[in-house]
Amino acid sequence: MSDYGTGHGGVDNNLRSYDEILQNPVLKDSERERLTAEALVAYISMLLVRRGDVETARLMLLVERWALEWDNEGQEKDLVLDVDPANRGHFTQDVIEKLRAICSEVSDRFKYGINWIEVRETLPALGPGWRDQFERELKGERPTNQARRLQTGPPRWVEDDLLFTNAGEQRVYRALKHRQEQVLPAEDTIAIFPLPNGRVSKRTWEPDFLVTYKGRAGVLEVDGPHHNARRALDRTRDHLLHDSGIAYVDRVPVEALESPKELNAVVDRFLRRLAESR
Template sequence: MSGDRDEQSKRALTFREILEDPKLQGDSRMEAMGEAVLAHALTLLLQRGDKEKALRFLEVQSFAIEYDHEYEEYELWLEVLPEQQSAIPREWVKALHNTCAEVSKRLRYRDFNVGLREILPEVGPDWRARLLGELEPPKRPTNQGRKLRQGPPRWSTDYLFFTNEGEQKVYLALKRLQEALPKQETIAVFPLAGGRVLGRTWEPDFLVTYKGRAGVLEVDGPHHNARRALDTSREHLLHEAGVAFVDRVVAEAVHDPIELDSVLSRFLRRLEKS
């Protein structure tokens, strides 16, 4: 028996072992059980080949277990950023709920009603001044303040605008990379940063800076081949203007989160070596 205890102390405990601890009671026990159900459900989704759903749910900022006294049931809330909430379809949440229900039944855990909600922002005593500051119109136009965007933007994240869903997906993937990199070696991302190169004004999809170098990243649409010659000419102009590396994200990669992450990681490696 002592050998078993020594073996457990050398490795991380499983949720089953954690929940078998009689000292774990009350809210702490329900939180551990809820996390166990969520972990099993996402692992099942991945095992079943549903990589996109699993990856999207892994991006949640936090989760919370709450008891609904009106309906007398436990709720498992996935808390996400506003832009993430709009990117997760309701049917995906329902699919996760059903998988969690399957896990709870098989492991004889509590049932949890799974839901998605926006994470509460951190605010302080200066909340009024901060809100007023954000609501004030900008004192001067920005590169993104063009006639094209005078109406309500259809794709917007972090107060930045995009011309299509593909650009927004690439931005969110770049943002994940930015947050994952060491603080001293992270990237800056500038979507649709209009500028002037020799002989023309141009707005690349993304200008990315990394380790003292600037690179341009273009996002292909579904009908891109006809513009290839123009793109090659434009890349030459960018190189001559000091842009270290120019790359593009093909349309197929935009809708495959794993492939998209791979493409962007490769872009940063090549930019670093340029």
């Protein structure tokens, strides 16, 4: 679930649940609708898991965007889930009916007034250069990394046919790629894997970046503005990664994302320590 600061309609960062956030009287209507849609997706996903329906729950990871939209026929707002055309077939009528039932249950509990779900295909972001993109996709050249975290909607960040979940991750990728292509020698460079899903002991996890260099694998995470509360979890995860063969783990602090000089220093330190790790 996302954190919402005072820059988003005056939401208090200390509020801990969607129910509390949505009761904030200073919320703008557009923000309230966005958060309501996100809350429904979150509750549906979690209830599916806790009720043991893991198969259906995993389908929620295929949802790329969600929103509340007006339904002229029903004269009410529906929760609309957008999925890639390649994944639309997984959402059978039985699955959709199951999602609708939980949506109504949660909506009734919290008085959201949303009792219907529609699942539709995402539309790609196209412009005047669409023919080049069309030709690449005909050849099978589409973003293929496993960047499928739950997202609240556009924009999406894509570079080199790789997906990123925010602009900060894309900045880190560009800094790594600069070293890969312009700084390090071709025979002694790095490989960059953004957002690869993987399994470590007792959990599935998606690091921000897996980087290989000089025969070693390292993980570089990008901190968010509310990262301090997760320090204990990070330490536990770091231990699991080291036990699993990851040589070095480091983090890009949120402050460095706004300073090219600081970001370059963090990336250089990460690569140096990865190369020196034992």
